[in-house]
Amino acid sequence: MFDEQGQPQLTSARVTLSIVFIILAVIIGAWLLNVVKDTIIDGKKPIIISAICPDDTKPFEINTPQGKYELPKPVFTAMAYFIFYLFLIIPMTIALALLKGGIALLNPDSTKRMKAFFEDLKKNLTAPKQ
Numbered sequence: 001m002f003d004e005q006g007q008p009q010l011t012s013a014r015v016t017l018s019i020v021f022i023i024l025a026v027i028i029g030a031w032l033l034n035v036v037k038d039t040i041i042d043g044k045k046p047i048i049i050s051a052i053c054p055d056d057t058k059p060f061e062i063n064t065p066q067g068k069y070e071l072p073k074p075v076f077t078a079m080a081y082f083i084f085y086l087f088l089i090i091p092m093t094i095a096l097a098l099l100k101g102g103i104a105l106l107n108p109d110s111t112k113r114m115k116a117f118f119e120d121l122k123k124n125l126t127a128p129k130q
Helices: 012-040 047-052 073-087 089-106 110-126
Strands: 060-064 067-071
Touching: 012 089, 047 073, 067 073, 073 089, 089 110
Parallel strands: none
Antiparallel strands: 060 067
8 A cells, every 4th residue: 555655556446536537527627618608608598598587578477466576587587597507506516526536536645735735834924024
């Protein structure tokens, strides 16, 4: 498990799993970028937005006991896009976790090194200046 200098060795299973994690993270990230590009730059309407939002000809009406309220079409469409982009946070979080896990498998000491780095940085920044 460890070589003569006390450094952990990377096994082939560990390297393979880390490469799979990183490739999956890149694929999910590319898909997310494509979805955002399609909606913002190309102006394509996602299927879920088409299902939620009514047609341009129909107004969105809310019936309550006090009466009927009509929500403007742009406001309703903006709310649908906001919810759509909130749902995109889920695959983004999965991609980040896969990327972090893949990197951690390749470099098992990285968390200790990062903690030591930030502790040293904190000491240097908070030390009294002479």
